[in-house]
Amino acid sequence: MDRHSTLILSILLNALTTTFFSPVYAGTFDREFDITWGGGRGKVLNNGELLTLSLDRASGSGFQSKKEYLFGKIDMQIKLVPGNSAGTVTTYYLKSKGDTWDEIDFEFLGNLTGDPYVMHTNVYTQGKGDREQQFHLWFDPTADFHTYSVLWNHHHIVFLVDGIPIRQFKNLEHRRIPYPIMQPMRLYSSLWNADQWATRGGLVKTDWSKAPFTASYRNFRADACVSYTGKPSCPAGSPRWLSHRFDLTAENNMRVVQRKFMVYNYCTDSKRFPQGFPKECGIH
Structure with missing residues (x-):
């Protein structure tokens, strides 16, 4: 193993054992979610402990949370479509209602057998997105379940994979950059x-001879403020996620992980933004 790979491994292992690691407790899917489309292609199994979505030539499938959240730490373990998944997309995201919605996205873009998935992330504020960052993962996301998380508070949004921070979107409202702070969001997947x-x-293109394609979900946890008729009810005590901020070490460690695994960053795509990058790109 070369020196650079050893450094990456050290950072990943350190992240897993310090700031972001927390046990993931199961929330049963029959109590927490509704399967909203797919004509029976979404299934809740094992007494609510497992949910599967499937896709065939006729239709895909999807589900959404029964509750709306306004800030929180949301965890879900997902095992993605195995084998030749080219053409398929598995989404996992938070989204508010209306024409000026807020949204926090994970999307997993399938690929040919043996080629890596592309993990696509985005943040929408007041109906405007175009903040894509894409990553390859350091493991096979189809071989086993892995935890994909969003930490969302007044200070920042953090995307995490197995407890490792891969992306941060800061609250820069004082610089006139909108931030998701007022609109409660449901959790969706499709x-x-x-x-x-x-x-x-x-x-x-999708090879329909390999259908049905199936993604699996387990161990949902929402340590979050739940919105009831527009008023958030937050967990008792003071959850760590509520006041969480990066220190300089955590931010530098995230950047090392990004240098290794990020494959697209809207903040470096000069062809897309010939008049200049979005304002948040120049603020560290």
Whole structure:
């Protein structure tokens, strides 16, 4: 193993054992979620401990949380579509209602057998997104379950994989950059066909001979403020996520992980923003 790889491994292991690691407790899917579409292709199994979504030529499927959240730490363990998943997209995201919605996105873009998934992230504020960052993962996300998390408070949004921070979106409202702070969001997930764009810009199409495609979910946890008729009810005590901020070491460690695994960053795409990058790109 070379020196650079050893450094990356050290940072990943350190992150797992310090700031962000917390046990994930199961919330049963029959109590926490509604399967909203798919004609029976979404299934709750094992007494509510497991949920599966499937996709075939006729339809995909999806579910949403019964509750709305306004700030929190949301965890879900997901095992992605195995084998030739080209053309498929598995989404996992928080989203508010209305035309000026807020949204925090994970999307997993399938690929040919043996090629890595692309993990796509985005943040929408007041209906405006275009803040994509994409990553390859340091493991096979189809071989086992892994934990994908969002930490969302007044200070920042953090995307985490197995407790490791990979992306931060700061609250910069004092610099006139909108931040999701007022609108409660539901948690959604779906599995659908997007072969017109998902894999290599649409060059690789879905192989329907491999259908049905299936993604699996378990161990949902929402340590979060739940919104009831617009008023948030927060956990008793003072949860660590509520006041969490990065220190300089955590921010530097995240940047090392990004240098190793990030494959697209809107803040460096000069062709896309010929008039200048979005304001948040220049603020550290």
